[in-house]
Amino acid sequence: MRNIHVGALALILTFAPRADGQTKSAASDGEVDWGALDHKWLDSERTGDLAYLEKFFADSYVLVRADGHAYTKKEWLGILKRPDRPTLVTLDPENIQVHVFGNVAILTDHTVIKGHDSNGKSLDGEYNVFRVVIKQNGNWRATGVVMNPDLTKK
Helix, strand or coil, rough: HHHHHHHHHHHHHHHHEEEEEECCCCCCCCCHHHHHHHHHHHHHHCCCHHHHHHHHHEEEEEEEEECEEEEHHHHHHHHHHHCCEEEEEEEEEEEEEEECCCCEEEEEEEEEEEEEEECECCCCEEEEEEEEEEECCCEEEEEEEEEECCHHHC
């Protein structure tokens, strides 16, 4: 079922007008600084700002990592809360592309990760990432992420 949703979003993205690198500052008319939102999200994961992530992740949040593992909001926050959580030195999105459809925004980016798990195994890699945020009660909240290894970097 999840594959259908990701496929439908990919199809929408294919035919959507592009808002390349949209990083305008927030304004009274509802514009969003998408670059800042993406960086704040990933900085919060890197630094362990769980209070921010708890509010920012919608209850419907699902993360699909490049290794195929899928995590719900509760599962992913549980991993980030553990004392043996991954150590992330770099979690840097670049080339952020944004496509807004009313109360849904699709962000794509290229993210560089440097770090290791609790056993010292490297987590280093470059990924093409598909992120979905939804507007709930006036606030943008993360609801989905799909990570794919950037095979052009090997």
